[in-house]
Amino acid sequence: APHQQTRWYAGGQYEPLLNEKSTDTVSVESSLPDDLTRDELELPDLAEPEVTRHYTRLSQMNYGIDSGPIPLGSCTMKYNPAFTEDVAAHRGNRVHPLRSDEDKQGILRLLYELQETLGAIGGMDAVTLQPPAGAAGEFTGIQVAKAYHEEQGDGSRSEVIVPESAHGTNFASAAMAGYDVVELPSNEDGRVEVDALEAAAGEDTALLMLTNPNTLGLFERDIEAIAEIVHDAGGLLYYDGANLNSLLGKARPGDMGFDIMHFNLHKTFATPHGGGGPGQGPIGVVADLAPFLPTPQVREVDGDYETYEPDRSIGRVHEFVGNWLVLVKAYAYILRHGDDGLERISETAVLNANYLASRIEYEVPYGPFHHEFVASADEDAADVAKAMLDHGVHPPTTKWPEIVDEALMTEPTETESKARLDDLAAAFDAVAATGPAELAEAPTTTTARRIDQASAARNPRLSWRDL
Amino acid sequence: APHQQTRWYAGGQYEPLLNEKSTDTVSVESSLPDDLTRDELELPDLAEPEVTRHYTRLSQMNYGIDSGPIPLGSCTMKYNPAFTEDVAAHRGNRVHPLRSDEDKQGILRLLYELQETLGAIGGMDAVTLQPPAGAAGEFTGIQVAKAYHEEQGDGSRSEVIVPESAHGTNFASAAMAGYDVVELPSNEDGRVEVDALEAAAGEDTALLMLTNPNTLGLFERDIEAIAEIVHDAGGLLYYDGANLNSLLGKARPGDMGFDIMHFNLHKTFATPHGGGGPGQGPIGVVADLAPFLPTPQVREVDGDYETYEPDRSIGRVHEFVGNWLVLVKAYAYILRHGDDGLERISETAVLNANYLASRIEYEVPYGPFHHEFVASADEDAADVAKAMLDHGVHPPTTKWPEIVDEALMTEPTETESKARLDDLAAAFDAVAATGPAELAEAPTTTTARRIDQASAARNPRLSWRDL
Amino acid sequence: MPYVTHSEAERSEMLDAVGVSDPDDLFDIPDSLRFDDDYGIEAHSERGTRAAVEGILEESADLTEFLGGGHYDHYVPSVVDHLSLRGEFLTSYTQYQPEITQGFLQALFEFQSLVVELTGLGVANCSMYDRSTALGEAVLLADRVRATDGDRVLVPENLPARVRSVLDNYTDGPDITVDTYPTSEGTVDVDGLAAAVDDDVSLVYAATPNAWGVVEPDLDAVSDVADDHGALFCVGSDAVALSVLEPPAAYGADVVVGDAGVLGLPTTYGMGLGLFACREEFLRQVPGRLVGAGEDDAGNRAYTLTLQTREQHIRRERATSNICTNQAWLALRAAIHAAWLGPDGLTDLAEECVTGIAETCARIDELDGFDAPVHDGHHFREALIDTDAPAADVVDHCRHAGLAVRAVDDGGEDRLAVCVTDTNRARVDELIDALAGYGGAA
Amino acid sequence: MPYVTHSEAERSEMLDAVGVSDPDDLFDIPDSLRFDDDYGIEAHSERGTRAAVEGILEESADLTEFLGGGHYDHYVPSVVDHLSLRGEFLTSYTQYQPEITQGFLQALFEFQSLVVELTGLGVANCSMYDRSTALGEAVLLADRVRATDGDRVLVPENLPARVRSVLDNYTDGPDITVDTYPTSEGTVDVDGLAAAVDDDVSLVYAATPNAWGVVEPDLDAVSDVADDHGALFCVGSDAVALSVLEPPAAYGADVVVGDAGVLGLPTTYGMGLGLFACREEFLRQVPGRLVGAGEDDAGNRAYTLTLQTREQHIRRERATSNICTNQAWLALRAAIHAAWLGPDGLTDLAEECVTGIAETCARIDELDGFDAPVHDGHHFREALIDTDAPAADVVDHCRHAGLAVRAVDDGGEDRLAVCVTDTNRARVDELIDALAGYGGAA
Known part of the structure; x- marks a missing residue:
């Protein structure tokens, strides 16, 4: 086994909860009147040494990019440069959003420069940084599209077209914005079925949402024809930025005919995912849609920076500007790389995916792929994932997209060295050679053995009080 | 087992060396002439992601106070407050020592205030902060004593008296300063044998070095008589600050008759030990010895701070002021606690040691002890230590002091909670109940299994080149 | 290329393995779509990048802030940074593989436990983006669970415009109408609310402390009004205030939203951590991530993301929310901060939020030309x-x-808002001096 | 009491267990020695402590430094802090239990490997306090291993006074005489050295770059002189310079001392990391800690402190040094910094130390009233x-x-010393302007 993950025990269980270590029930004494206050509060009560040990231990029982590869397709879990945390810790970030523009010029300048930079990268005319995650960016983009259609007298358009292999968020965001979702089948090459699109697009079409390369890592070669179909039908094109990592320096969604796009800063620009956020999902739009962007936007006037509300703004999607520190880290990451560095990112991401695919025994049914590929397991893909854990690596995304049997959707990213790619290949192949009985036993070297998720869902215990 | 420590493998070995992962031999190109430069340099060559993983993994294969207790007697491994690191990271620490006094007033003020504060805590008239570790403090103190004796026309004093249970550094520091070491036996109570001291002290006596409480945790009740004997003989008394943690707010070496003392800042004032330093070993002295202290000292003149050289200074023991950041952290620690907090430290340290001793089955032959105690194992104490590792805790100091058979010298410190003390007691008792065969197998849950140190020493391999 | 790890030799070997001479050959992109221009971004060394970005940040004025309005500053202890920045936490992904991510899952379970204790409700999720989106999700939840005749929700007239704007986007899709109810003397006008509510209302929202910093005095009555009409009662608050205020469940709240970023997160230009809790009966309609306790094959308790069939990656357009990445790391930070404080420390901090603003108002009130506070009642922070x-x-x-x-527009009146917490309380003297100085000049 | 973890109930239980009512009763200290006074130290909150200490630190002037003289500033990449501050490293103790401290041991073994590569010598220890104490230990080692007639060591006349002072303390005990040999044009006067040396000399020391920043041009000759008289040849240098300079072993150095804190440690008021390497034959006389590779019971390679019989805790007064705690954590930091740089990055940094000062001198030399550099030869940093x-x-x-x-006293001449590295090179324009402005004013 290449790994033995930390496991702390106490009393026959893994590391106890804070609450199980020590809680205290205090009588709440407040200068507020009694009828407004609670009588008691029961919370964990540990001194700093024990707090530090608790979270140190928990961290040791967790796996991140700093531990090893996380080749989750579509998630783009690449290395997060440490220095961006130091930039984020700079005192100049400690600014309240309700200061006057005059008093926060540093903040506004960074926002402005990041807006402009993302616009250049996406080939978009205007960018809002506000959405606090990729999915929020999708929702924002759809709201912008809706506002545009309404302003065009086209408010009756009620459908958003989404390929079957799209991210679940595309469906959910469209539904949240009140649209009906029309699912588009893939063709035998794993790409958009253009005829089906032709049939689906029409006067009800508000938007087509695509990611390109798609979730199989395949470039939608017909994107220009696709754009024409949608535009001819009076619809708009939305680019899901999840796979932008493979286009840096190579192509721009704006040049492909997309009208709206989001950027996942934690994916493309390597801000830490933090075990589930904060992310940030800025969106870019073509000029016609710029007046509809959320407020405030930032502009430069004679060397000073000021906020303003776009003419027909949809308003806000976050109370302030979303996850400010994510913006700072992403900006620092972009500046660190420059043009050549960004292009080298996509080149290496694509090289790494292709190299890894060439090294593994599982079949990869579609191609040519870019930064990610979907292999097909002979076994249950979920079992493959669990068994890979015993090889000290995080497995790929499993069982999705569904057009590949027992899919192993794999995106190694550009920051994995050849040695780590070889490790991953070795892990894939070792698992492929593992018998079913052993597979069912895996994982054994991890903090927890295999977890019964079905039973956890049947009998939900969601807080200490439920135990 | 309450613990499973991380273990990373590759190629049948634990985590490879950096050099084994990837090295590069570069041709050195320099604007220096060829005859001054090397042709090639071969060093590890890894990008930041792999560097980060390497050290992340190594850290997971290491145990610190943040992992659990380290009850090493005499080492005072207590919790290191995280905030002191942030104070040490403040930009105001980035000052070059060769600035003029005028340009480094902040530095000098902190040095001055720490000098004064340590003087108050030790009951000493003057303090130098310069020695970069406790052992360096001992050496400095001995040099000061020597300079004093020489100035008194007493330069022929050639002996330093050290109790047999003293720290090895006492012997080594005295020898390094050119003194002969006279070892003093313990009496049956585990304390200094006063008659033997009386016999040993004389015209050759330069210094008696003592720690109090001694390494058994016992207070040298006869310290006043001891001081009188040494002083009457014309010698000086040196206090080894290793055990100062138990005296805070309770007693001061200066009041006991000691003329010189050192402070181990990482022990008493909780600066992180860092796996073997940096520490810092300031020394305090009585007024008669102040003129001999190292240069520079800091004084306040009309609200400004200035450096000066004491009249008869022994010179320097470090090129600058030792480990500056350790001084900053220690000062912050002292300020955080204040008088009451410091006294609570010693009270709790002593309570914890006594509580733990009351809970374990091994015999503790001497008492009453303060912040540490020495238990006697029935088994080989080294085996006990290895077996304790499997209980997720660091063992005590073993086989020392030698006046206790199979000594387990235990100092839990004040920052261990009752729960952790109970854990330690449970670990002691579980090991006591373990059979010899199993004991010889231990440890099994640690990164490495038991290491053959004798063979490592017989065949020294001290760098990658030796492998 | 700082984070790309191949040596030239390795790169060649890899290119050989995939059968191309240049990685560019692997790009299956039509020539017409190739980007041949530059972005115009210059590369920097790590040191140069830090200098450049920090230089920009330093262009903001150096001010002591007495600003609140939805984003608050409390001292965050050093352990929060030191522990949350540990790479295994910071650089981890959503816990799709629970066997190797027990640490984060447990921390999120503990965060949920904290929110359950603070709100008194049965279920808490492990974060929303901020308080405004949490309110948006609460309204969507109400829309799903309440079979009312219509689709109206009621919010107080002093709901901050920024929050209202977010809510308007959330309610746009399902065509929910957001109406306001009146306030009186800065707090809920219960009679006015009663007049505004009807059986077509799915949710009534009230905040405590509210937008003017006032602790609402009679949320029991508000709750009753909502209940009478079958509307959900949603309370907005924050994790510090809730440590001393009556738990909303005790007076009938069905949902609690608000900000948990008052713990773990100092002023950072409006970054938030949305808090979301609700009654257990709505469990399967909860938006966002939930961590549950289960068992592993060794029979030990283990944690896992649970009830994922609510979520977009499985349920797609029928998901309870589109949320994917949200604010997990900030929930971790909040949990560490709360653990560091303990119940005594947390309630002490809350008490400082009560006494600090009260004392400041009393001092301002003594100055010529100022009246403070405008509203009766007890204030919290501002x-x-x-x-x-x-x-x-x-x-x-x-x-x-x-x-x-800052100045606020309170129904046409021109007023100041002042916020006092532990971090600026020592600077209140300067504020008093400044205001006194102004009075003298006027 | 911030870091004491007992609740009152636990404290009582513990007091009961040990049979006292107050912890004070456990102190076996005569009344006459009880301290009944106060130290007079006021307690602070964590926030208050930070404010107090940082307030003091901010009292130093904000200056761009062109200072060297034994303490140098290079940019330390963020990973060094992030990784070295991990609690398992930072809060660990000396590796007396190697089975649970493999991580630190391996890092120290890697540090030793780095020093071996840089010096070309067979053995490196895993740190000394600073370059001055490392030199002191080298002299003591020479005293132990060289059976010379007398006890003299020779150092250059431009050895910094601070280093000399430390050396004087180290040589005081064993009664070693420290003599100087002349320099000429800022470098070793080999003839002068040859005249000064005799068979009673146990060690000859020379530094490169030396105290005036000059790379010594002919250490082969110096080595020969030492060798001719049976003296050890000890070279002083630093970890950055050694990456491009001829490895000292190649010209016959027996011991290399100096500073490794140029890696991993920015300007911190003179904190150092002493470097110590020597020929393998002196292995059992090496001062300080040594980490060796061995095997564990599973047959895997494992690391351990080794040859501990040299050390004070075993050998006491016959130890090779009194060193116990030294600079392990800084060695870790230096190793991380070196790993981050890699051989290219490290040699690039060294090259910048050559070109930066050369260019700066050339620019200063063009100014009226200044001549730079004073000495011929190649300079490094200063x-x-x-x-x-x-x-x-x-x-x-x-x-x-x-x-x-800073001004330096070079044999009576009144001179300036200027130090240029990667961190202040961009500010050289300001220095030139300031000097030019002075020239104009004079």
Whole structure:
């Protein structure tokens, strides 16, 4: 086994909860009147040494990019440069959003420069940084599209077209914005079925949402024809930025005919995912849609920076500007790389995916792929994932997209060295050679053995009080 | 087992060396002439992601106070407050020592205030902060004593008296300063044998070095008589600050008759030990010895701070002021606690040691002890230590002091909670109940299994080149 | 290329393995779509990048802030940074593989436990983006669970415009109408609310402390009004205030939203951590991530993301929310901060939020030309202040003294809002001096 | 009491268990020795402590430093802090239990490997306090291993006074005499050295770059002189310079001492990391800690402190040194920094130390009233500058421009020393402006 993950025990269980270590029930004494206050509060009560040990231990029982590869397709879990945390810790970030523009010029300048930079990268005319995650960016983009259609007298358009292999968020965001979702089948090459699109697009079409390369890592070669179909039908094109990592320096969604796009800063620009956020999902739009962007936007006037509300703004999607520190880290990451560095990112991401695919025994049914590929397991893909854990690596995304049997959707990213790619290949192949009985036993070297998720869902215990 | 420590493998070995992962031999190109430069340099060559993983993994294969207790007697491994690191990271620490006094007033003020504060805590008239570790403090103190004796026309004093249970550094520091070491036996109570001291002290006596409480945790009740004997003989008394943690707010070496003392800042004032330093070993002295202290000292003149050289200074023991950041952290620690907090430290340290001793089955032959105690194992104490590792805790100091058979010298410190003390007691008792065969197998849950140190020493391999 | 790890030799070997001579050959992109231009971004060394970005950040003024309005500053202890920045936490992904991510899952379970304790409700999720989106999700949840005749929700007239704007986007899709109900003396006008509510209302929202910093005095009555009409009662608050306030469940709240970023997150230009809790009966309609306790094959308790069939990656357009990445790392930070404080520390901090603003108002009230606070009742952290002079002028005057306060538009009145917490309380003297100085000049 | 973890109930239980009612009763200290006074130290909150200490630190002037003289500033990448501050490293103890401290042991083994590569010598220890104490230990080692007639060591006349002072303390005990040998044009006067040396000399020391920043041009000759008299040849250098300079072993160095804190440690008021390497034959006389590779019971390679019989805790007064706690954590930091740089990055940094000072000198030399550098030869990081005006006045003038340079006393001449590295190179323009401005004013 290449790994033995930390496991702390106490009393026959893994590391106890804070609450199980020590809680205290205090009588709440407040200068507020009694009828407004609670009588008691029961919370964990540990001194700093024990707090530090608790979270140190928990961290040791967790796996991140700093531990090893996380080749989750579509998630783009690449290395997060440490220095961006130091930039984020700079005192100049400690600014309240309700200061006057005059008093926060540093903040506004960074926002402005990041807006402009993302616009250049996406080939978009205007960018809002506000959405606090990729999915929020999708929702924002759809709201912008809706506002545009309404302003065009086209408010009756009620459908958003989404390929079957799209991210679940595309469906959910469209539904949240009140649209009906029309699912588009893939063709035998794993790409958009253009005829089906032709049939689906029409006067009800508000938007087509695509990611390109798609979730199989395949470039939608017909994107220009696709754009024409949608535009001819009076619809708009939305680019899901999840796979932008493979286009840096190579192509721009704006040049492909997309009208709206989001950027996942934690994916493309390597801000830490933090075990589930904060992310940030800025969106870019073509000029016609710029007046509809959320407020405030930032502009430069004679060397000073000021906020303003776009003419027909949809308003806000976050109370302030979303996850400010994510913006700072992403900006620092972009500046660190420059043009050549960004292009080298996509080149290496694509090289790494292709190299890894060439090294593994599982079949990869579609191609040519870019930064990610979907292999097909002979076994249950979920079992493959669990068994890979015993090889000290995080497995790929499993069982999705569904057009590949027992899919192993794999995106190694550009920051994995050849040695780590070889490790991953070795892990894939070792698992492929593992018998079913052993597979069912895996994982054994991890903090927890295999977890019964079905039973956890049947009998939900969601807080200490439920135990 | 309450613990499973991380273990990373590759190629049948634990985590490879950096050099084994990837090295590069570069041709050195320099604007220096060829005859001054090397042709090639071969060093590890890894990008930041792999560097980060390497050290992340190594850290997971290491145990610190943040992992659990380290009850090493005499080492005072207590919790290191995280905030002191942030104070040490403040930009105001980035000052070059060769600035003029005028340009480094902040530095000098902190040095001055720490000098004064340590003087108050030790009951000493003057303090130098310069020695970069406790052992360096001992050496400095001995040099000061020597300079004093020489100035008194007493330069022929050639002996330093050290109790047999003293720290090895006492012997080594005295020898390094050119003194002969006279070892003093313990009496049956585990304390200094006063008659033997009386016999040993004389015209050759330069210094008696003592720690109090001694390494058994016992207070040298006869310290006043001891001081009188040494002083009457014309010698000086040196206090080894290793055990100062138990005296805070309770007693001061200066009041006991000691003329010189050192402070181990990482022990008493909780600066992180860092796996073997940096520490810092300031020394305090009585007024008669102040003129001999190292240069520079800091004084306040009309609200400004200035450096000066004491009249008869022994010179320097470090090129600058030792480990500056350790001084900053220690000062912050002292300020955080204040008088009451410091006294609570010693009270709790002593309570914890006594509580733990009351809970374990091994015999503790001497008492009453303060912040540490020495238990006697029935088994080989080294085996006990290895077996304790499997209980997720660091063992005590073993086989020392030698006046206790199979000594387990235990100092839990004040920052261990009752729960952790109970854990330690449970670990002691579980090991006591373990059979010899199993004991010889231990440890099994640690990164490495038991290491053959004798063979490592017989065949020294001290760098990658030796492998 | 700082984070790309191949040596030239390795790169060649890899290119050989995939059968191309240049990685560019692997790009299956039509020539017409190739980007041949530059972005125009110059590369920097790590040191140079830090200098460049930090240089920009330093262009903001150096001010002591007395600003609140939905984003608050409390001292965050050092352990929060030191522990949350540990790479295994910071660089991890959503816990799709629970066997190797027990640490984060447990921390999120503990965060949920904290929110359950603070709100008194049965279920808490492990974060929303911020308080405004949490309110949006609460309204969507109400829309799903309440079979009312219509689709109206009621919010107080002093709901901050920024929050309202977010809510308007959330309610746009399902065509929910957001109406306001009146306030009186800065708190809920219960009679006005009763007049505004009807059986077509799915949710009534009230905040405590509210937008003017006032602790709502009678949420029992508000709850009753909502209940009478079958509407959900949603309370907005924050994790510090909830440590001393009556738990909302005790007076009938069905959902609690708000900000948990008051723990773990100092002022950071409006970053938030949305708090979301609700009654257990709505469990399968909860938006966002949930962590549950289960068992592993060794029979030990283990944690896992649970009830994922609510979520977009499985349920797609029928998901309870589109949320994917949200604010997990900030929930971790909040949990560490709360653990560091303990119940005593947390309630002490809350008490400081009560006494700090009260004392400040009392001192301001003594100054010529100012009345503070505008509203009766108990304040938490912030309060409105009446000024005889134009509020904007006072703000400007303070600004020249190095202090940031803000003017608010409270129904046409020109007022100041002042926020006092543990981090600026020691600077209140300067604020008083500045205001006194202005009074003298006016 | 912030870091004491007992609740009152636990404290009572523990007191009961040990049979006292107050912990004070456990103190076996005679009344006459009880301390009943106060130290007079006020307690602070964590926030208050930070404010107090940081407030003090901010009292130092904000200057751009061109200072060297034994303590140098290079940019330390963020990973060094992030990784070295991990609690398992930072809060660990000396590796007396190697089975649970493999991580630190391996890092120290890697540090030793780095020093071995840089020096070309067979053995490196895993740290000394600083370069001055490392030199002291080298002299003591020479005293132990060389059976010379007398006890003299020779150091150059431009050895910094601070280093000399430390050396004087180290040589005081064993009664070693420290003599100087002459320099000429800022470098070793080999003939002068040959005249000074005799068979009673146990060690000859030379530094490169030396105290005036000059790379010594002919250490082969120095080595020969030492060798001819059976003296050890000890070279002083630093970890950055050694990456490009001829490895000292190649010209016969027996011991290399110096500073490894140029890696991993920015300017921190003179904190150091002593480097110590020597020929393998002196292995059992090496001072300080050594980490060796061995095997564990599973047959895997494992690391351990080794040859501990040299050390004070075992050998006591016959130990090779009194060293116990030294600079392990800084060695870790240096190793991380070196790993981050890689061989290319490290040699690039060294090259910048050559070109930066050369270019700066050339620019200063063009100014009226200045000659730079004073000495011929190649400089590394720093150089001396002749000024027509009193050096102290120039220093003062620069100080008012926000720049710190220093005056040095070079055999009676009044000179400036200027140090240029990657961190201040971008500010050299300001230095030139300041010096030019002074020239104009003079």
